[in-house]
Amino acid sequence: MSTINFQDLKKEDKPVLDRCFASAYYENSHFNFTNFFMWREPYHVQWAEEDGVLYMTCEWENELMAIQPFCDEEKWPEATAKIIAHFEEQGRPLVFTGIEKGYAEFLQRYDGADFEIEEDRDNWDYVYEAEKLISLSGRKLHSKKNHLNAFRKLHPEAEYLPITEDIITACKIELNNWYKLRIQDEPDDPFIGWERKAILEVFDDFDYFKLKGGALRLDNRIIAFTFGEPLNADTAVIHVEKADPNIRGAYPAINQGFVEHAWSDMTYINREEDMGHEGLRKAKESYKPCKMIEKFNARRK
Numbered sequence: 001m002s003t004i005n006f007q008d009l010k011k012e013d014k015p016v017l018d019r020c021f022a023s024a025y026y027e028n029s030h031f032n033f034t035n036f037f038m039w040r041e042p043y044h045v046q047w048a049e050e051d052g053v054l055y056m057t058c059e060w061e062n063e064l065m066a067i068q069p070f071c072d073e074e075k076w077p078e079a080t081a082k083i084i085a086h087f088e089e090q091g092r093p094l095v096f097t098g099i100e101k102g103y104a105e106f107l108q109r110y111d112g113a114d115f116e117i118e119e120d121r122d123n124w125d126y127v128y129e130a131e132k133l134i135s136l137s138g139r140k141l142h143s144k145k146n147h148l149n150a151f152r153k154l155h156p157e158a159e160y161l162p163i164t165e166d167i168i169t170a171c172k173i174e175l176n177n178w179y180k181l182r183i184q185d186e187p188d189d190p191f192i193g194w195e196r197k198a199i200l201e202v203f204d205d206f207d208y209f210k211l212k213g214g215a216l217r218l219d220n221r222i223i224a225f226t227f228g229e230p231l232n233a234d235t236a237v238i239h240v241e242k243a244d245p246n247i248r249g250a251y252p253a254i255n256q257g258f259v260e261h262a263w264s265d266m267t268y269i270n271r272e273e274d275m276g277h278e279g280l281r282k283a284k285e286s287y288k289p290c291k292m293i294e295k296f297n298a299r300r301k
Helices: 011-022 033-038 073-090 101-108 130-135 139-154 165-185 190-204 250-262 278-286
Strands: 046-050 053-060 063-066 095-099 115-119 125-129 159-162 212-218 221-230 235-243 268-270 291-293 296-300
Touching (some): 011 053, 063 073, 073 101, 101 296, 130 250, 130 268, 165 190, 165 212, 221 250
Parallel strands (some): 063 095, 235 268
Antiparallel strands (some): 046 053, 053 063, 095 296, 159 212, 212 221, 221 235
């Protein structure tokens, strides 16, 4: 009998996970239903709620990993003990992945077991001030402003639209165009196909996920789209952003337009991690983050 009765993550589980994630101030971009749902298949995401604690695990290359327990901090000791017992029963070494700094510090002083904790820089989140992403003011963002101005000058007829059922089919066409270009560049990267499948799933039931989305239309086609949701009280997280790479300024235009139209009431915008991808790191650093959300992995000694 397993210590924790885990089950596969399904679309119908959204209300339970939403409630658990909303009960505390989490800054890790992964700590929301949409992210876990989009990646549930390649990572075999499972969950259980017991005694007011949300437990989650994922698996990659046959390594089972725990996510930090989602609950009040005073429940961390008993929840952690339960996770330890569960992994012992499974005969698996206990590894926590993507934990926030507060929980990493708790594990360092935890009495019941010794953990080796390491920073996971490739998965740190980039966080920006919403106002700066809208205005692009200041010398540091001058080149971004130039790209945006060039786009507006070349394509004055381009229009920003919120994502509604009317344009989802056109967004799917742009997603497939993006996918064909990316798969040519990196034919061995399985994540490109998984991400495409996950985005299509979200588009197929867009209202259910309660996301906000934005798109750019030019010459009767969608050339860029994006979607995200509130991560916590003052931060929105951007899950996906795709644009035609052959149209100069399309990425800065959808980035700026989405924050201006959908998230001007938020203080911060979390644009997720770079996954150690050099081009992505350069792009995310070029927008000058105001803070990074550190993430850690912990392995029981």
